[in-house]
Amino acid sequence: MSKEIRLATVNEHNKATDLWVVIDNKVYDVTKFRLEHPGGEESLVDEAGRDATKAFNDVGHSSEAREMLKKYYIGDLAAADIKKKSPIR
Numbered sequence: 001m002s003k004e005i006r007l008a009t010v011n012e013h014n015k016a017t018d019l020w021v022v023i024d025n026k027v028y029d030v031t032k033f034r035l036e037h038p039g040g041e042e043s044l045v046d047e048a049g050r051d052a053t054k055a056f057n058d059v060g061h062s063s064e065a066r067e068m069l070k071k072y073y074i075g076d077l078a079a080a081d082i083k084k085k086s087p088i089r
């Protein structure tokens with residue numbers, strides 16, 4: 001079973017040298033990756049400690065980029081913090 005991580009915990013990892021993001025309800029530690037990111041360090045730091053799903057999708061990242069996420073996966077967002085899908089967004 002994978003580890004459940006609270007959103008409040010993700011929020012604490014909100015700087016360049018300690019950089020977690022949530023994408024599609026999965027938590028990633030991209031602290032080391034930030035320096036290799038083709039889209040630059042800044043775009044990741046802007047999303048540090050947050051849900052970066054929208055930012056990630058808006059860029060239209062390749063399937064290779066999605067594949068890379070696996071390397072940085074550290075756990076699942078806690079069920080209690082997963083937003084219910086709303087028809088209006």
Ligand code: HEM
Pocket residue numbers: 021028030037038039040043044047052055056059060061062063064065066068069
């Ligand atoms: C956290 C996981 C992320 C990974 C693994 C990742 C990976 C990548 C990769 C591999 C590329 C090269 C193009 C491609 O293959 O699609 C890329 C480009 C890019 N990424 Fe990310 N990315 C991540 C998050 C983000 C976020 C949160 C943003 C926020 C805006 C972002 C912004 C960009 C931009 C703007 C480019 C285009 C760079 C260019 O072509 O000049 N990325 N990313």
